[in-house]
Amino acid sequence: MxxxxxxxxxxxxxxxxxxxxxxxxxxxxxxxxxxxxxxxxxxxxxxxxxxxxxxxxxxxxxxxxxxxxxxxxxxxxxxxxxxxxxxxxxxxxxxxxxxxxxxxxxxxxxxxxxxxxxxxxxxxxxxxxxxxxxxxxxxxxxxFDTALNTVVEAIDKIRDTASSHNRLFFVEVMGRDVGHIALNAGVGAGAEEILIPEEDLGLGRLLESLKRSKLSGKSSSIVVVAEGDKIGKNVFELKEYVEENMPDYDVRVSVLGHMQRGGSxxxxxxxxxxxxxxxxxxxxxxxxxxxxxxxxxxxxxxxxxxxxxxxxxxxxxxxxxxxxxxxx
Amino acid sequence: MxxxxxxxxxxxxxxxxxxxxxxxxxxxxxxxxxxxxxxxxxxxxxxxxxxxxxxxxxxxxxxxxxxxxxxxxxxxxxxxxxxxxxxxxxxxxxxxxxxxxxxxxxxxxxxxxxxxxxxxxxxxxxxxxxxxxxxxxxxxxxxFDTALNTVVEAIDKIRDTASSHNRLFFVEVMGRDVGHIALNAGVGAGAEEILIPEEDLGLGRLLESLKRSKLSGKSSSIVVVAEGDKIGKNVFELKEYVEENMPDYDVRVSVLGHMQRGGSxxxxxxxxxxxxxxxxxxxxxxxxxxxxxxxxxxxxxxxxxxxxxxxxxxxxxxxxxxxxxxxx
Amino acid sequence: MxxxxxxxxxxxxxxxxxxxxxxxxxxxxxxxxxxxxxxxxxxxxxxxxxxxxxxxxxxxxxxxxxxxxxxxxxxxxxxxxxxxxxxxxxxxxxxxxxxxxxxxxxxxxxxxxxxxxxxxxxxxxxxxxxxxxxxxxxxxxxxFDTALNTVVEAIDKIRDTASSHNRLFFVEVMGRDVGHIALNAGVGAGAEEILIPEEDLGLGRLLESLKRSKLSGKSSSIVVVAEGDKIGKNVFELKEYVEENMPDYDVRVSVLGHMQRGGSxxxxxxxxxxxxxxxxxxxxxxxxxxxxxxxxxxxxxxxxxxxxxxxxxxxxxxxxxxxxxxxx
Amino acid sequence: MxxxxxxxxxxxxxxxxxxxxxxxxxxxxxxxxxxxxxxxxxxxxxxxxxxxxxxxxxxxxxxxxxxxxxxxxxxxxxxxxxxxxxxxxxxxxxxxxxxxxxxxxxxxxxxxxxxxxxxxxxxxxxxxxxxxxxxxxxxxxxxFDTALNTVVEAIDKIRDTASSHNRLFFVEVMGRDVGHIALNAGVGAGAEEILIPEEDLGLGRLLESLKRSKLSGKSSSIVVVAEGDKIGKNVFELKEYVEENMPDYDVRVSVLGHMQRGGSxxxxxxxxxxxxxxxxxxxxxxxxxxxxxxxxxxxxxxxxxxxxxxxxxxxxxxxxxxxxxxxx
The missing domain is CATH 3.40.50.450 (Rossmann fold)
Known part of the structure; x- marks a missing residue:
């Protein structure tokens, strides 16, 4: 030294x-x-x-x-x-x-x-x-690790109510330019689909994926969306889009927001x-x-x-x- | 029997x-x-x-x-x-x-x-x-009790980031017609102001209260708002209103949403x-x-x-x- | 005033x-x-x-x-x-x-x-x-309310491992003279038996109860014991007593201790x-x-x-x- | 494939x-x-x-x-x-x-x-x-990662009560042959001393360290001890040893036990x-x-x-x- x-x-x-x-x-x-x-x-x-x-x-x-x-x-x-x-x-x-x-x-x-x-x-x-x-x-x-735990704990709670009602939830998480939080927390929370800025899944494939998930017998669906996702619609627009195209689906939105930055x-x-x-x-x-x-x-x-x-x-x-x- | x-x-x-x-x-x-x-x-x-x-x-x-x-x-x-x-x-x-x-x-x-x-x-x-x-x-x-704990834990996290940046947060909690969650969780989380359907505080008094809070030396403010609050503006409009009237304030919004219904x-x-x-x-x-x-x-x-x-x-x-x- | x-x-x-x-x-x-x-x-x-x-x-x-x-x-x-x-x-x-x-x-x-x-x-x-x-x-x-949540969260964790192994756990909680924590947390955690100072269940009835629980098809058992319980044995002696009398039982002890006093x-x-x-x-x-x-x-x-x-x-x-x- | x-x-x-x-x-x-x-x-x-x-x-x-x-x-x-x-x-x-x-x-x-x-x-x-x-x-x-979080959350709670009373706590964590949990959770929880099987600190140095910690103005002390620690005394004996040698110290023990294996x-x-x-x-x-x-x-x-x-x-x-x- x-x-x-x-x-x-x-x-x-x-x-x-x-x-x-x-x-x-x-x-x-x-x-x-x-x-x-x-x-x-x-x-x-x-x-x-x-x-x-x-x-x-x-x-x-x-x-x-x-x-x-x-x-x-x-x-x-x-x-x-x-x-x-x-x-x-x-x-x-x-x-x-x-x-x-x-x-x-x-x-x-x-x-x-x-x-x-x-x-x-x-x-x-x-x-x-x-x-x-x-x-x-x-x-x-x-x-990063703490935020991931905050996100999966929140999604676990949302899953409780989602599966009680057979609902689809779009959950927006932080990440303007990168999808690390969305990808890791999505896998951790068992999300049915994950939308990140690095990849443009496309609306068509999203619909397909949701339909397949429903057919496969899943009682609820969680789609994790990074803030900066490139699919061209924000979570509220995604909700409307899916409701129009899958009318029997009860769709909800949750934006986790700043609580992701805090906590022990x-x-x-x-x-x-x-x-x-x-x-x-x-x-x-x-x-x-x-x-x-x-x-x-x-x-x-x-x-x-x-x-x-x-x-x-x-x-x-x-x-x-x-x-x-x-x-x- | x-x-x-x-x-x-x-x-x-x-x-x-x-x-x-x-x-x-x-x-x-x-x-x-x-x-x-x-x-x-x-x-x-x-x-x-x-x-x-x-x-x-x-x-x-x-x-x-x-x-x-x-x-x-x-x-x-x-x-x-x-x-x-x-x-x-x-x-x-x-x-x-x-x-x-x-x-x-x-x-x-x-x-x-x-x-x-x-x-x-x-x-x-x-x-x-x-x-x-x-x-x-x-x-x-x-x-009710579980939801209160979910809300105060979320606001505790938001408080961490709010006080690190001297910010004002409007946090929307559930309660369309009644303010029980907002009132109890607001007191529990140490909110600076609580807006509930049962009481119309009025925008003027809200501003006054926020200014008084700032003058008193508080480094951050949390305003808890029940969904069904009667102040005539939703949380996003409240944010805009306060930003216009208190331009030096950094205001954010968090809608806690459906995670309030879930959890152990x-x-x-x-x-x-x-x-x-x-x-x-x-x-x-x-x-x-x-x-x-x-x-x-x-x-x-x-x-x-x-x-x-x-x-x-x-x-x-x-x-x-x-x-x-x-x-x- | x-x-x-x-x-x-x-x-x-x-x-x-x-x-x-x-x-x-x-x-x-x-x-x-x-x-x-x-x-x-x-x-x-x-x-x-x-x-x-x-x-x-x-x-x-x-x-x-x-x-x-x-x-x-x-x-x-x-x-x-x-x-x-x-x-x-x-x-x-x-x-x-x-x-x-x-x-x-x-x-x-x-x-x-x-x-x-x-x-x-x-x-x-x-x-x-x-x-x-x-x-x-x-x-x-x-x-009191916070301590109850701390206790049930701890027992929920113990239950995970207890039911993975079909084990019996004696969990000691605070309460020298009174059984409020044991009784409430015991009910909250779904305990199979609760031992409190106010009531002397007796060792015989404890054994009976455990045997009945096992016969009924339960895969694990949690017995919550208040510190000041009057059954005449501490949790470690209880473990030995049950092991002697129910030799096929895998018995463990957990003393929750001072963490019950802390936490947000x-x-x-x-x-x-x-x-x-x-x-x-x-x-x-x-x-x-x-x-x-x-x-x-x-x-x-x-x-x-x-x-x-x-x-x-x-x-x-x-x-x-x-x-x-x-x-x- | x-x-x-x-x-x-x-x-x-x-x-x-x-x-x-x-x-x-x-x-x-x-x-x-x-x-x-x-x-x-x-x-x-x-x-x-x-x-x-x-x-x-x-x-x-x-x-x-x-x-x-x-x-x-x-x-x-x-x-x-x-x-x-x-x-x-x-x-x-x-x-x-x-x-x-x-x-x-x-x-x-x-x-x-x-x-x-x-x-x-x-x-x-x-x-x-x-x-x-x-x-x-x-x-x-x-x-491993989950267990570490369980341990630091428990020690955070113990710290609340330890620092309210200026106490010394010996906290035993799992780890019969290895000190990974003790070392990581000890650092994470801000422990004043960590005793692991891989290292024999020696009783003399433990005492010295505790005295130094007290002199430095710390209001409480947490010593994390791995089950399989080689210092030659279990946590209860450690408590007695320290009480004999530092009579003005209020010493407590907490054995975290099986809750470390459970949880989401x-x-x-x-x-x-x-x-x-x-x-x-x-x-x-x-x-x-x-x-x-x-x-x-x-x-x-x-x-x-x-x-x-x-x-x-x-x-x-x-x-x-x-x-x-x-x-x-």
Whole structure:
């Protein structure tokens, strides 16, 4: 360890996700372990600009490993997109003697960090915190596993009422550009059909699939739809379309919404967060910065921030195939 | 006990609610206890018309006390609203030697039972199964308590993300005509405002209340809205209205939807269901029929079905007052 | 309201229970509503003796309605049982200008409050916070409902493994002197037998019951045992006894333990806590003190502390009967 | 695919684990997808000996993806350890025209399968179903992830009461020979110390660690102990030892027990089960048998059963290090 670094800052940025607090705790405790000072920055980059800083020690993060949300709060900052904003931020960091920062967030947050690094040569480090699992360089983002459990628990409840009434439900889950949540939670919840942005099933095949499912004797159907699905209709339009074409079907819609972002993190996410926080701080102390920490094949791995941002997290085609077989 | 009754039927009808299976189990086991035969009728009154009957013994209802939904399935039957439909139903009951039935459901299901009783003098008994708690003659309907827990758990998750971003959320919960779910879950979840059908807060007072809440230093706001709220706008319109009038507010909407009807019943609902099933069967055996079983002041009570249907379940004004004080 | 009271203190004492934080929040917010100052006392009576006080305003209790445990901490104080201890406590209260206190706790905590009131004429008020539901003057104590849900969820899990292996489980739940948790959770979890302190089933009848259950075709058995059960053997001895007498039975033991005291409170407990806090403060402001707040037949009620302490909370014999019928 | 195989059997064996039903469903549906007949064998190898077989089609496994336990039941069979037992089993399989079987279970179940294969050349396939994660050839066994969530949720509840009273808790979790559950759940629950079979911390260092934790200002301590820990004392003896050596500490014990084996599987386990079932059946159809299916670095992988049995699943030393840093 190059213990020349004396002070590190940490912030959470962008949409929050379960496990952010656990990652924050890990960053703070790892700093304490190596006798490095740690500063928490509130409200993401906006707080960096406004100097909303607070010293954090090992005890500051007691009893947060299991809390959803982020005690540092998060925000999207327009001002950080301006040269002036970033200049103010840089001055604040310098003034406080901060030598590097760890940002817990998604794509957008990493882009901000990268630009900041390019402009000021300021060492940065990223921890992927988002429920969407849409980041290149890690098999799992923080919060993904928890969100999957939240979704399958909700669908399990919907299934209770669906099968009591022989109904068809369209359940919309998060995922604007990627279908990871829809695909995994769909398989987990035993969905009869899964609609994701990566694949355009087509309305015709959807109808066919639903008819086949009904013929096969299933008493209810759940179709999981990712927000950003490309079938060309939103869940409410899908409902109307199916009702017109399968008039004997009682169709309902459920949009799971923001509850997917909250909740106490799963053990998986807590452990992942703990590992990522250690890796982020130790990397900085070893002089390796401007990377994103990830887990690749069960091992901690570093990916240059630029690659993490530009890379593409593709859908698991084997799981797509499993999904097809499961709906036999 | 007048043990002249030899065979009782049981059905679930209308919207399903958690605890219906536990009540069904209790009816079946109580019949077994008194050596009375028990017949399950599938898909509510529609199954009664179609003769979709099955003998149930004590073992038929093993391991269902904790299951959401209803293993007998439920349905809304148009045909039972016709004289012909009810005639067929009556013939089926006679043919199977059934001497009374217990219907687990809500208002509409009780009305069907009452008309059937008036026409054929057939002994009926009602168990109030609905999450809305909108039935006269019982302090608690089956499923209400479970639905409240489902709602507060969902809002707890939404609160995580709301307070991480200083956001305002409108959360729509079930309750077309009554605000019991909204009021209780709103107090339970620590909502900043609760909008219910029984009270028209008015848009002006809503804005005032939100501004006061913001001034007081609250970092996030949750407004719980009953489906049937009378403020004149749905949750999406409310969002727009507030955004126009409080432009610095980041407002989101979440419609909890059908997951509120599902899930494993709470202990409260399981115990209530067990007590109601015993009371329903014992009442029939004692010759008391055409009643709804309820719990009034912690004791089992019978209310004539007619009164249960016509009576009005009013909102708890003391709890409204508590709610106001809590949002100080 | 006699708004002569200017400052009220609040403390949590004895074993903690879910809902204590919600009750604390309600006391604090009600004080704020009536412009009365509120002081939190840490670590129960011990903190009262040591002057561990902190002013609390409406914002101090943000986001705690859903938290288990108690942010004021709890403790059992030997010193408060001495005259000297109570004198120090009284001096601290006087010094801080505190005119009344609300104690959230059980029997023992109320006894302390009553003695303190007798000695100093100091106005006190009790809120029954304990999972045991063993307090006279209220149908439900704070935390009881949550503990029941914790227990049935645990037994549901045990049932999964019990019925996969055709096993018999003895599950010990809390309840040293009373069987409320065992009886309610036993009925809720569909237990085959329930052993409570109020009733000595006898070992012979237990064996008979288990044999009958096996003969009836049940694939697994759960026996719920209250800690303070009077059958004369603890759960481990019961296991040995049954194994000796039913050698073909695979018997296991599970002691649920302290997890029963924790967890996020149920909606029922949060609402109850909110109502109790309001009632406690308003009663003080109306000049009615030395009472315990309770809920009796769905209405808030006051019981003189002395009666609450001496009274006996008896088991629901009707529910015992329901329990017998359910195990048919 | 070599579609020469016409009939495959499936059984669950040994201790049950969450996800077994999901794996069973996957095996059955994959058979249906490839038009291969599928036979369920009840009660593990014992049912194979007794001919307790049942044809399963795609609909037989509706609505079980989210159920804990195993609908096929499980058992440990002494008889299958004898040559006679295995001979009977083989005759039954032949008689039913079964050409291969998939066994979902742990080490012991795989050993039985391997011996059976050696004796009769009968094609077998293993799916690792156990909460202990102690099987070579897969990063995750079925049920491990669910058990971790069950444990951290229980410890979160215990933490509520521990920190309300400044207590030390020893929490015993499953894991006779391996510490995977203890280590992962300990990190996830923020335990102050973790005792596992792979490492003998020593009583002296345990005391030191607890004293350091107290000095550092922590208000409560949780020590997670694996069943098979090598410190030489069980949790009850540990409690006594610490009480003697740290007399001011209030120490409690909680043994989580069999609830760790039950419960609805997590999304992770449901997806894993679905993938494993597909892989197992497809491997048989491709003529690859006598393997265990596993997930290695996020991809399905086959390990010869013999290697899976003899191999050793070692503890994640990096996570041990993370654990040390987290308790700073």
């Amino acid at each position: 190059t213990l020349n670094v004396k002070k590190i800052a940490v912030l959470t940025s962008g949409g929050d996700s379960p496990g952010m607090n656990a990652a924050l705790r890990s960053v703070v405790r790892t700093c304490a372990y190596y006798h490095v000072q740690c500063v928490g920055i509130y409200r993401g980059y906006q707080g960096m600009i406004e100097g909303d800083f607070k010293e954090l020690n090992a005890r500051s993060v007691n009893n947060i490993v299991n809390k959803g949300g982020t005690i540092l709060k998060s925000a999207r900052s327009q001002e950080f997109r301006t040269t002036e904003g970033r200049e103010k931020a840089h001055e604040n960091l310098k003034e406080h003697g901060i030598e590097a920062f760890v940002v817990i967030g998604g794509d957008g947050s990493f882009t901000g960090a990268m630009i900041f690094n390019e402009e000021y040569g300021f060492p940065v480090m990223g921890i992927p915190g988002t429920i969407d699992n849409d980041i290149y360089g890690t098999n799992f983002t923080l919060g 993190p799963s053990c998986f996410d807590r452990v992942l967060a703990s590992r990522m926080g250690v890796k982020a701080v130790e990397s900085i102390l070893e002089g390796k910065t401007n990377y994103m920490v990830g887990v690749v094949n069960n091992k901690m791995a570093l990916t240059p921030l630029e690659k993490a941002i530009k890379g593409h997290s593709s859908i698991d085609t084997e799981l797509l195939r499993v999904s097809d077989i499961m709906t036999t | 007048t043990l002249n009754v030899k065979k009782i039927a049981v059905l679930t009808s209308g919207g399903d609610s958690p605890g219906m299976n536990a009540a069904l189990r209790s009816v079946v086991r109580t019949c077994a206890y008194y050596h009375v035969q028990c017949v399950g009728i599938y898909r509510g009154y529609q199954g009664m018309i179609e003769g979709d009957f099955k003998e149930l013994n004590a073992r038929s209802v093993n391991n269902i006390v904790n299951k959401g939904g209803t293993i007998l399935k439920s349905a809304r039957s148009q045909e039972f609203r016709t004289t012909e439909g009810r005639e067929k139903a009556h013939e089926n009951l006679k043919e199977h030697g059934i001497e009374a039935f217990v219907v687990i459901g809500g208002d509409g299901s009780f009305t069907g039972a009452m008309i059937f009783n008036e026409e054929y003098g057939f002994p009926v008994m009602g168990i109030p199964g609905t999450i809305d708690n909108d039935i006269y003659g019982t302090n608690f309907t089956l499923g 019943p709470s202990c409260f609902d399981r115990v209530l269901a067990s007590r109601m099933g015993v009371k329903a069967v014992e009442s029939i055996l004692e010759g008391k029929t055409n009643y709804m079983v309820g719990v009034v002041n912690n004791k089992m009570a019978l209310t004539p079905l007619e009164k249960a249907i016509k009576g009005h379940s009013s909102i708890d004004t003391e709890l409204l007052r508590v709610s106001d004080i809590m949002t100080t | 006699t708004l002569n009271v200017k400052k009220i203190a609040v403390l949590t004492s004895g074993g903690d229970s879910p809902g204590m934080n919600a009750a604390l929040r309600s006391v604090v917010r009600t004080c704020a509503y009536y412009h009365v100052q509120c002081v939190g006392i840490y670590r129960g009576y011990q903190g009262m003796i040591e002057g561990d006080f902190k002013e609390l305003n409406a914002r101090s209790v943000n986001n705690i309605v859903n938290k288990g445990g108690t942010i004021l901490k709890s403790a059992r104080s030997q010193e408060f049982r001495t005259t000297e201890g109570r004198e120090k406590a009284h001096e601290n209260l006087k010094e801080h200008g505190i005119e009344a206190f609300v104690v959230i706790g059980g029997d023992g905590s109320f006894t302390g409050a009553m003695i303190f009131n007798e000695e100093y004429g100091f106005p006190v008020m009790g809120i029954p916070g304990t999972i045991d539901n063993d307090i006279y003057g209220t149908n439900f104590t704070l935390g 409170p149920s909606c029922f407990d949060r609402v109850l806590a909110s109502r109790m806090g309001v009632k406690a403060v308003e009663s003080i402001l109306e000049g009615k003190t030395n009472y315990m707040v309770g809920v009796v037949n769905n209405k808030m009620a006051l019981t003189p502390l002395e009666k609450a302490i001496k009274g006996h909370s008896s088991i629901d014999t009707e529910l015992l009967r329901v329990s017998d019928i359910m195990t048919t | 070599t579609l020469n195989v016409k009939k495959i059997a499936v059984l669950t064996s040994g201790g049950d684990s969450p996800g077994m039903n999901a794996a069973l469903r996957s095996v059955v549906r994959t058979c249906a997808y490839y038009h291969v007949q599928c036979v369920g064998i009840y009660r593990g190898y014992q049912g194979m000996i007794e001919g307790d077989f049942k044809e399963l089609n795609a609909r037989s496994v509706n609505n079980i993806v989210n159920k804990g336990g195993t609908i096929l039941k499980s058992a440990r069979s002494q008889e299958f350890r004898t040559t006679e037992g295995r001979e009977k089993a083989h005759e039954n399989l032949k008689e039913h025209g079964i050409e291969a079987f998939v066994v979902i279970g742990g080490d012991g179940s795989f050993t039985g399968a391997m011996i059976f294969n050696e004796e009769y050349g009968f094609p077998v396939m293993g799916i690792p179903g156990t909460i202990d994660n102690d099987i070579y050839g897969t990063n995750f066994t079925l049920g 599987p997590s999304c992770f386990d449901r997806v894993l089960a679905s993938r494993m079932g597909v892989k197992a059946v497809e491997s048989i159809l491709e003529g690859k048998t006598n393997y265990m299916v596993g997930v290695v670095n996020n991809k399905m992988a086959l390990t010869p059963l013999e290697k899976a049995i003899k191999g050793h699943s070692s503890i994640d030393t990096e996570l041990l290090r993370v654990s040390d840093i987290m308790t700073t």
